[in-house]
Amino acid sequence: MKKLCLTVLVLASFSAIAGPKEDFMAEVKKQCKKDDAAAATLATGGRQGNVMKWKTCTSATVTVGDCTLTCTDSSSKIGG
Amino acid sequence: MKKLLTTTTMSMLVVAGAQAQTLEERVEALEYKSYENFLKISGELEMRMDAVSRNNKEGYTYITDATAYGTDLQTAAASSATATFLGTECGENWTSNNSKDGCVTLGDDQKDNSTYARMFMNLNIESNPSNRLTFYGRLSMAKYLSEISSTGNRPNEAAFSDLSAGANADRANLWVERAFANYKMNDTTTLTFGRLPTIDGAPLHHHRNQPMTGNYPILAFSASFDGVAVTKNFGNAHTARVIYSPFSTPNYNDSISKQTNSDGDTVPRLSDAFAAMYEYNTQVSFARKLHVIAMHNSIGSMPIAGTNLTLGIQRTSFYAELLGIAGSNFSVAVHGMSSTTKSEGSVIGIQGSGGWLTTEDDDENTGSASGALVKYNFDSGFMKGSSLGVEFFTGSKGAFLYDPANNDPVSMYTTYGSAYRVFYAKDFEGGLKWVAQYMNQQQDYTYAYVGLIGEEIEIDRNTSFVSTSLIANF
Numbered sequence: 001m002k003k004l005c006l007t008v009l010v011l012a013s014f015s016a017i018a019g020p021k022e023d024f025m026a027e028v029k030k031q032c033k034k035d036d037a038a039a040a041t042l043a044t045g046g047r048q049g050n051v052m053k054w055k056t057c058t059s060a061t062v063t064v065g066d067c068t069l070t071c072t073d074s075s076s077k078i079g080g
Numbered sequence: 081m082k083k084l085l086t087t088t089t090m091s092m093l094v095v096a097g098a099q100a101q102t103l104e105e106r107v108e109a110l111e112y113k114s115y116e117n118f119l120k121i122s123g124e125l126e127m128r129m130d131a132v133s134r135n136n137k138e139g140y141t142y143i144t145d146a147t148a149y150g151t152d153l154q155t156a157a158a159s160s161a162t163a164t165f166l167g168t169e170c171g172e173n174w175t176s177n178n179s180k181d182g183c184v185t186l187g188d189d190q191k192d193n194s195t196y197a198r199m200f201m202n203l204n205i206e207s208n209p210s211n212r213l214t215f216y217g218r219l220s221m222a223k224y225l226s227e228i229s230s231t232g233n234r235p236n237e238a239a240f241s242d243l244s245a246g247a248n249a250d251r252a253n254l255w256v257e258r259a260f261a262n263y264k265m266n267d268t269t270t271l272t273f274g275r276l277p278t279i280d281g282a283p284l285h286h287h288r289n290q291p292m293t294g295n296y297p298i299l300a301f302s303a304s305f306d307g308v309a310v311t312k313n314f315g316n317a318h319t320a321r322v323i324y325s326p327f328s329t330p331n332y333n334d335s336i337s338k339q340t341n342s343d344g345d346t347v348p349r350l351s352d353a354f355a356a357m358y359e360y361n362t363q364v365s366f367a368r369k370l371h372v373i374a375m376h377n378s379i380g381s382m383p384i385a386g387t388n389l390t391l392g393i394q395r396t397s398f399y400a401e402l403l404g405i406a407g408s409n410f411s412v413a414v415h416g417m418s419s420t421t422k423s424e425g426s427v428i429g430i431q432g433s434g435g436w437l438t439t440e441d442d443d444e445n446t447g448s449a450s451g452a453l454v455k456y457n458f459d460s461g462f463m464k465g466s467s468l469g470v471e472f473f474t475g476s477k478g479a480f481l482y483d484p485a486n487n488d489p490v491s492m493y494t495t496y497g498s499a500y501r502v503f504y505a506k507d508f509e510g511g512l513k514w515v516a517q518y519m520n521q522q523q524d525y526t527y528a529y530v531g532l533i534g535e536e537i538e539i540d541r542n543t544s545f546v547s548t549s550l551i552a553n554f
Contacts (some may be wrong), residue, residue: 005543020112031363044374047106058124058466059507060289060403063459070369070403073291075204075216076277078321079311080262 024051032067042067082190119207125552126200127225132489132545133193136186139168140537143529146427146434150180186541195261197225198249200487202257202554211264215278215552218258220246222487225249239384242486243303247279257304260472273308276325279485282399283413283453288515288551289505293370296355297399298493299417299449300375302483305353327382339385341425347383354378368404381424388425389533390429391436393480408459416450419480427533434534437478437527447479449493471501477525477536488519489545496525513551520544 025039034042042065044050050064057071074080092510098455101109143149143448156165156174168174170183205217235241235248236255246255260274264536279302296302314320329349341347360372397417404411422444427434437445455469473492475481481494492499499521506514523541528534 009150019109021108031368045111047150051112056122058290058511058513060291061287061457068368068404068459071291073293074214075218075258076280076291076293076295077314078260078262078272078295078309078323079319080215080264080279 010023020055021045024054027054027069028064028067031069034058041065099129102257106496113471115448118209119205122206124200124202124204125554126549127197128200128547128549129195129197130489130545130547131193131195132543134191134541134543135182136190137188137540137542138191138538139186139188139190140526140539141183141185141528142526142531142537143183143534144487145182146529146533149180150182150427152178152181189422194489198487199223199225203254213260213264216258216260216262217256220250220257221252221253221254222247224249230307240484243305244279245304246397247304247485247487249487268313270311271308272311274308275304275306276323278305278325279303282401283415283451283471286401286411286413286453286455286467286469286471287503287505287517288513289455289457289507294385295357297373297375297397297415299399299415299451300355300357300373300395300397301377302485302493306491307353317360319357319359319361321355321357321359322351324338325353325355326350327353329383329385331385339529341383341388342386343388343425344389349387351382352380353382364402366406369402371399371401371403373399385425387427389427389435390424392422392424393419394422409459411455411457413453413455414451416448417479418446418448420444420446421478422553427529434529436533437536438536439482445478447476449473449475449479449481466506468504469502471503472498473500474498480532482532488547490519490521490543492519492521495521495523497521497523511553513549513553515549515551516547518544518546 021043024043025036028034028039029036029041030042042050044053054064054069054071059071060071061068120125150501153162153165156162161174165174165180169185170180171185173179203219203532205215205219207215213351221360234250236245236250236253246257256275257279258277260272260276260277263271265271277294278296279294281296281298281300281302282292284298285291305323305325307323309321309323311319311321328352329339329347329351331349338346339349342552355375355377358374362370364370375397377393377395379391382391395417399413399415401413421437423435423440424442425435425437426441435441435443441479451471451473453469453471455467458464460467471492471493475495475497477496481496483491483493486493492501499502499519501517501519503517504515508514521543523539523543526537526539528537
């Protein structure tokens, strides 16, 4: 029981800090086969940075460095 | 109690350890969180100009108002003047006192052209009240620029207008185009209900170089459907979905008593419509992305108020796109559908000649349509940020081709004949987009009433248009 509580709390703590940057890095790793370090380098901050460029993408793709990411529109998909 | 305290303390220490970020990292995380408010609003504003020309090589008559046409036809039949009536052009007098109304006659080699300008606005709303629940909404406006006066029926007040509310140019009203909630029942299953994102489906998104803008491929069905859906994900690439989206036939005069059709038979207020979808969406060795959608739509028996006409459709469709083929900037998309349309009864006014895709009172018709598209994305030089593509489409008679949310002067996807399109989109830095296209449509067949009901007419009509749009994403 104790182990279960600890595991849940640890997982909850990680999910609490997951956000656009982590989503962006996951997509870079998935779509462009980058490692953690390369994905982190591409995850530039700020309103004009790569993370928000991908997050607010209204084109079919967005290019960040040497990586072309396919954009998605969840408001056009049943089930998200 | 001691054990509990120990556990809690240890847990807090572990959590603190997991969140032991630098101040800079925490500020950065908060910064990103601030960009994602509980309720997010974004949108799109488009101003569009179209120049269209039509060459009607063989004259024909089509019905615009079945009731008015039917009244005149019955009057003519009562005085044994049916042949005279049918031989008279619409708008002309078939006797000295009676004009032929409710229809339009296009003459041989009649050429028409027109230029018009419209604007469209979409306000997109997104809310994530919890990790399980997401809401998406879209309020739409579509209108002609500074409308002063108009003739004809407004598109948002006609029959079936709920299936495309807000998509076609009308007044400066806002319409709810989408309003649906996704509820994650578990990691792989999502329940969705509301006004679903079923219009503007593939391959329309390629014309503007956008992400996919609707979930039903346009050949599956192009209409706004209200309903409930269950989506199940299998692994990272496979998705299965079932949708129930019934049609309503309300009686605003009496919400309780049974409705009857023109034969006096009871008709349901709610008629069933189902869809089953399968999506395969993945990266493959020979392309950046492969997306396949296979779908079957089933409409049991949809009544039309005031008539004894019912519609039943079985429609199977597919859509497939390959993006970034073999590391290049080329993308291709193909789509197709086959439909079987069952019609019973007829529209009053063209009694005996007004069924779906038929002149029979009880009939079944099968047809198909298909199309293909190739697009190239420029990523360097002065064309950087541009995409250029061509598209081809063909539809056979007997197919149920329906595209009420279409915004082109004529819909490519309702062509009984063939059509092609050349399209160009340019994304400028900062959210501005420019779109231009040329389309040519050669129509070989049509149906007398609203293009889907009554007599199948052989025609030879060529329509082409050029359009250009400025789009701001905000």
